[in-house]
Amino acid sequence: MKNTELPTTERHGDNKNTDLSWQSVNNDWSNDKQILDMPWGKLMMWIFLLSDTFIFSIFLISYMSARTAAVAPWPNASEVFALTIGGHHIPLILIAIMTFILITSSGTMALAVNYAYRNEIKKTVYLMLATAALGLSFVGLQAFEWSKLIIDEGIRPWGNPFGAEQFGAAFFMITGFHGMHVSIGVIYLTVIANRIRKGYYQNKGYHIVEITGLYWHFVDLVWVFIFAFFYLW
Amino acid sequence: MYTAITDQVDESSHPKSFFYKYIWSQDHKVIAIQYSITAICVGLVALVLSGLMRLQLGFPDSFSFIDPSSYLQFVTMHGMIMVIYLLTALLLGGFGNYLIPLMIGARDMVFPFLNMLSFWTYLLSVIVLMASFFVIGGPTGAGWTLYPPASILEGAPGASNGIVLMLISLAIFIVAFTMGGLNYVTTVLQARTKGMTLMRMPLTIWGIFVATILGLLAFPALLVSAIMMLFDKLIGTSFFMPAILSLGDSVDYSGGSPILFQHLFWFFGHPEVYIVALPAFGMVSDVISTHARKNIFGYRMMVWAIVAIGGLSFVVWAHHMYVSGMNPYFGFFFATTTLIIAVPTAIKVYNWLLTLWRGNIHLTIPMLFAIGFIFTFTHGGLTGLFLGNVVVDLPLSDTYFVVAHFHMVMGVSPIMVLFAALYHWYPKITGRMLNTGLGKIHFWGTFLGTYAIYLPMHYLGFLGVPRRYFAMGETDFIPQSAQTLNAGITISAIIVGLIQLVFIFNAIWSLFKGKMAGDNPWQATTLEWQTSQTPPVHGNWGKNVPIVYRWAYDYSVPGVKDDFIPQNVPQDEVVMLEGNTGNNGENQ
Numbered sequence: 001m002k003n004t005e006l007p008t009t010e011r012h013g014d015n016k017n018t019d020l021s022w023q024s025v026n027n028d029w030s031n032d033k034q035i036l037d038m039p040w041g042k043l044m045m046w047i048f049l050l051s052d053t054f055i056f057s058i059f060l061i062s063y064m065s066a067r068t069a070a071v072a073p074w075p076n077a078s079e080v081f082a083l084t085i086g087g088h089h090i091p092l093i094l095i096a097i098m099t100f101i102l103i104t105s106s107g108t109m110a111l112a113v114n115y116a117y118r119n120e121i122k123k124t125v126y127l128m129l130a131t132a133a134l135g136l137s138f139v140g141l142q143a144f145e146w147s148k149l150i151i152d153e154g155i156r157p158w159g160n161p162f163g164a165e166q167f168g169a170a171f172f173m174i175t176g177f178h179g180m181h182v183s184i185g186v187i188y189l190t191v192i193a194n195r196i197r198k199g200y201y202q203n204k205g206y207h208i209v210e211i212t213g214l215y216w217h218f219v220d221l222v223w224v225f226i227f228a229f230f231y232l233w
Numbered sequence: 234m235y236t237a238i239t240d241q242v243d244e245s246s247h248p249k250s251f252f253y254k255y256i257w258s259q260d261h262k263v264i265a266i267q268y269s270i271t272a273i274c275v276g277l278v279a280l281v282l283s284g285l286m287r288l289q290l291g292f293p294d295s296f297s298f299i300d301p302s303s304y305l306q307f308v309t310m311h312g313m314i315m316v317i318y319l320l321t322a323l324l325l326g327g328f329g330n331y332l333i334p335l336m337i338g339a340r341d342m343v344f345p346f347l348n349m350l351s352f353w354t355y356l357l358s359v360i361v362l363m364a365s366f367f368v369i370g371g372p373t374g375a376g377w378t379l380y381p382p383a384s385i386l387e388g389a390p391g392a393s394n395g396i397v398l399m400l401i402s403l404a405i406f407i408v409a410f411t412m413g414g415l416n417y418v419t420t421v422l423q424a425r426t427k428g429m430t431l432m433r434m435p436l437t438i439w440g441i442f443v444a445t446i447l448g449l450l451a452f453p454a455l456l457v458s459a460i461m462m463l464f465d466k467l468i469g470t471s472f473f474m475p476a477i478l479s480l481g482d483s484v485d486y487s488g489g490s491p492i493l494f495q496h497l498f499w500f501f502g503h504p505e506v507y508i509v510a511l512p513a514f515g516m517v518s519d520v521i522s523t524h525a526r527k528n529i530f531g532y533r534m535m536v537w538a539i540v541a542i543g544g545l546s547f548v549v550w551a552h553h554m555y556v557s558g559m560n561p562y563f564g565f566f567f568a569t570t571t572l573i574i575a576v577p578t579a580i581k582v583y584n585w586l587l588t589l590w591r592g593n594i595h596l597t598i599p600m601l602f603a604i605g606f607i608f609t610f611t612h613g614g615l616t617g618l619f620l621g622n623v624v625v626d627l628p629l630s631d632t633y634f635v636v637a638h639f640h641m642v643m644g645v646s647p648i649m650v651l652f653a654a655l656y657h658w659y660p661k662i663t664g665r666m667l668n669t670g671l672g673k674i675h676f677w678g679t680f681l682g683t684y685a686i687y688l689p690m691h692y693l694g695f696l697g698v699p700r701r702y703f704a705m706g707e708t709d710f711i712p713q714s715a716q717t718l719n720a721g722i723t724i725s726a727i728i729v730g731l732i733q734l735v736f737i738f739n740a741i742w743s744l745f746k747g748k749m750a751g752d753n754p755w756q757a758t759t760l761e762w763q764t765s766q767t768p769p770v771h772g773n774w775g776k777n778v779p780i781v782y783r784w785a786y787d788y789s790v791p792g793v794k795d796d797f798i799p800q801n802v803p804q805d806e807v808v809m810l811e812g813n814t815g816n817n818g819e820n821q
């Protein structure tokens with residue numbers, strides 16, 4: 001081990017290395033500056049989301065495992081999740097609307113981040129509140145879906161008339177866990193938007209909007225997987 | 234750079250009142266001590282439980298208050314407390330909290346408030362766990378692995394309330410761990426001081442860092458399985474429960490998979506072994522290097538071994554399930570990965586030995602425990618190689634051989650390192666030295682006692698004595714002499730348990746009467762020993778954070794006057810021996 005090979009203190013600081021060779025990657029990571037060029041809170045959010053990804057993956061893998069191991073037949077998703085509107089029986093319509101809402105909310109969130117970095121605070125606040133409102137309507141529709149499944153179709157976590165009881169169990173557990181994430185996100189967005197409005201971040205900078213956005217996009221992304229695995233499989 | 238590392242302390246941020254200084258403190262050192270004391274207290278509960286179990290095994294039928302159910306409850310609570318609430322909490326919440334900011338030259342964790350919350354949440358999880366001793370039916374007796382269906386069906390002790398509290402407590406613990414863990418990882422990545430490159434970090438930090446990442450990725454599996462089991466228990470879902478008869482009646486479950494739980498549990502459970510082991514590996518490396526006055530052998534190799542072990546630990550889990558029934562090719566795969574993980578592990582052991590080789594070994598108490606660790610760990614690691622092979626594991630599974638193996642490798646070994654660490658860092662934490670005479674009694678009693686307890690257990694395992702048995706009864710294949718051995722083991726266990734009181738006494742007595750330690754009693758190089766006050770105050774570094782000029786292991790550098798150069802001493806301030814010029818500290 002030669003000490004002289006190790007970087008010296010002069011390399012401290014953000015000497016942005018634009019050269020993208022492996023050597024520079026290596027230098028970046030073995031350097032004494034902050035490893036990732038981002039605020040503490042943002043890195044922490046990324047690491048949290050990585051951990052949360054594991055939680056959702058394990059939920060989904062357990063669901064797949066339960067589905068393949070179940071002895072009773074698995075209910076047919078397009079029938080269970082159909083809605084009758086004006087006499088028409090439309091499969092998956094509700095879920096299509098919910099998905100559309102959530103994806104739209106990712107759009108408003110992205111705009112909010114953009115305006116935050118341009119210091120257009122008013123727009124940022126409105127866009128964040130719009131995102132929260134969209135999230136809230138998602139949760140509302142989910143509540144509607146749940147009550148329809150529970151009351152009209154008799155699906156319970158411990159059993160249902162269509163087949164394997166793991167269907168209801170996994171469905172309520174996983175969409176519930178996701179819905180909880182959305183609800184927390186709505187609260188988070190509202191709190192941050194309110195703080196921004198009051199000028200709390202004037203001197204600190206508006207990275208917080210991006211951090212909130214990371215969380216929100218993550219929750220949306222997870223929904224895409226849940227959607228695919230529950231409604232399309 | 235977004236958040237520059239503050240060089241100047243903000244004096245106004247130091248709490249003044251007693252309450253904010255010691256109770257609702259956001260200082261990582263206070264939080265570390267709170268974590269440690271809580272963990273040691275529950276650890277003592279687990280120790281007492283192990284004593285009760287041993288009494289029953291050594292002298293069956295003599296203790297009327299231990300019946301088969303309570304025996305199983307003791308086994309379960311002992312195992313779970315030791316692994317999660319003692320070792321994980323003490324190594325990461327305790328030592329992680331104390332050492333990370335000090336060793337990397339930071340003023341605190343990046344989010345002190347979250348850090349404080351982490352401790353209080355941990356305390357809550359402990360309280361919920363302890364509450365299960367007092368509910369109707371008592372704590373769960375399902376074994377620390379909590380395998381369903383047994384764990385939630387009538388008939389298993391504590392199946393009514395105990396298991397629910399256990400699962401809730403685990404979930405709370407995971408939340409607490411996550412809050413702490415996010416802090417540790419971010420702090421290591423972003424808050425190192427000037428000059429502290431990743432490859433200059435002491436191995437302690439590397440061990441804690443990688444272990445924390447493992448925790449953040451492994452605990453989700455436990456969280457999810459706890460949630461699913463709670464649903465199975467409380468609202469009657471059937472994630473893990475097949476259609477089954479319980480006490481003669483068919484139960485209202487159908488179609489679930491108990492094997493799924495085992496996979497989830499061990500996907501957490503195996504990395505958990507390394508969550509405990511890696512910080513221990515790191516700390517023992519630093520203790521050995523400091524007390525042998527020699528640089529650690531193969532620093533880079535040690536770092537990569539930690540990282541490799543961390544990665545591999547996610548692909549070996551099913552070696553705990555050889556007897557659960559699985560495709561033989563899976564057995565082959567998991568046996569192979571298990572044996573591969575032995576390679577980086579063995580590299581570490583060799584490097585510790587080579588660090589000791591021709592070192593200027595000071596047999597201080599920390600060093601004694603560190604050397605003791607090398608023995609117990611090698612020992613437990615070798616039996617692990619046996620159990621990693623499917624054909625050898627099948628007959629030995631669920632016998633005392635397994636009990637002996639895991640106690641050597643993940644029970645005793647991390648405990649040895651914890652003691653080494655406590656003796657090593659106690660002077661920094663309190664400002665006073667622990668008493669050496671008492672320390673020697675503590676070490677020899679613990680080390681020899683450990684062997685007296687666990688060596689015979691390997692033999693019992695070969696005889697086929699099963700684990701988690703209240704009593705052996707009349708069994709043809711187990712000779713009468715096994716009972717004599719069991720009595721011997723029990724006596725050793727009681728002695729080892731009592732000897733821990735010597736340590737507790739020592740820790741309390743030295744707090745008031747111990748020799749003053751000074752700032753750097755072991756003449757160590759790492760930053761935590763370079764603070765200007767001992768114990769370090771809030772903010773750690775006084776006016777300016779230290780600047781790092783060298784790696785953590787400049788011991789016995791040729792030509793230099795002292796046999797150590799602290800990390801924050803620049804090259805031109807190193808004092809040379811008379812008549813020696815230049816070239817110092819640059820080529821060992």
Ligand code: HEM
Nearest residue numbers: 283286308309312315316376377378643644700701702726
């Ligand atoms: C003096 C120290 C200790 C003694 C005398 C002791 C004794 C025992 C005994 C008698 C059992 C039950 C064996 C059986 O009936 O199957 C047991 C189980 C166990 N112990 Fe220890 N132990 C000690 C320390 C530790 C430590 C430090 C750990 C930390 C990892 C630990 C972890 C476990 C685990 C995980 C189990 C398995 C529990 C189960 O089967 O569910 N023990 N111990």
Ligand SMILES: [Cu+2]
Nearest residue numbers: 503550552553
């Ligand atoms: Cu394992």
